[in-house]
Each structure stands twice: as structure tokens, then as C-alpha cells.
Amino acid sequence: MSKRGERMQSEVLAALRRRHAPMTAYDVLRDLRAAHPKIAPPTVYNALAALTKQGRAHRVESLKAYIACQCDGHQSASILSICEDCGMVEERLAPDVLTTLSGILGESGFAPQRHVIEVHGICATCGAGQTP
Structure with missing residues (x-):
């Protein structure tokens, strides 16, 4: 390059x-x-x-x-949590979740090429101001 x-x-x-x-x-x-x-x-x-x-x-x-990227040197896909209120995105690693997901998909012969897991919700900071 x-x-x-x-x-x-x-x-x-x-x-x-x-x-x-x-x-x-x-x-x-x-x-x-x-x-x-x-x-x-x-x-x-x-x-x-x-x-x-x-x-x-x-x-x-x-x-x-x-x-x-918010994690150092990872080889697995990330799970991104996206706050619907403030727009903050937090990255987490959960290799076991991805392994399980790939296994479930593989049962039908599907071969995952890449994972993109995004979860939309409300972050702890924004949620602290809400009453249940």
C-alpha cells in the first residue's frame, strides 16, 4: 500500500x-x-x-x-449495541454466541461468511433517566 x-x-x-x-x-x-x-x-x-x-x-x-473498533486485536465478529436515544454504539465480543449461531445455521447446510450482529435499544445512561 x-x-x-x-x-x-x-x-x-x-x-x-x-x-x-x-x-x-x-x-x-x-x-x-x-x-x-x-x-x-x-x-x-x-x-x-x-x-x-x-x-x-x-x-x-x-x-x-x-x-x-473498540476492542483490541479480536478475530471474531462483534456484537454492536446501538442506543436509539443518544446514538452511542458499544462493541462487545461474544465468540460463544457466534459459534452457537454458526452451528444452528450450519444444521441446514448454510455456511456463514460473516456475522453482523446489531442490537437496538436504550443504553444505561439514557435508560437511567426513564422510569419503568
């Missing part, structure tokens, strides 16, 4: 980490425009694709957005 590609991936990842919330590719593009006025959407999409493939970022499928 070129130095320019590596540098852009670093800048995109830094933008995702600064935000602490899911960002669309166009959110990232707007964030990087100050430093790179001529940046084009394909540059951001390529960097996001590379970061996702490397496991350094995750695509939040239901939001069509991305977050920086």
Missing part, C-alpha cells in the same frame, strides 16, 4: 475515534475537508473499506455508518 493510502486510513480512523459516534462516509468526508479541501468520496470509501477489512473499523449496517 502507498504511504498516501496509509496516511488517509490513519486520518479516517482518527476522525472516527474523535466522533465517538457512528459516522457516514460523508460525515468523514466533511470532517477531513478542512485538511484536504479536494478530497473526493472514493478516497474516503476506499479508506473505510480497507479499515473494515483490517478489523480496525466496523460498518454499522442498520445505520449505513462506521465506527472505530
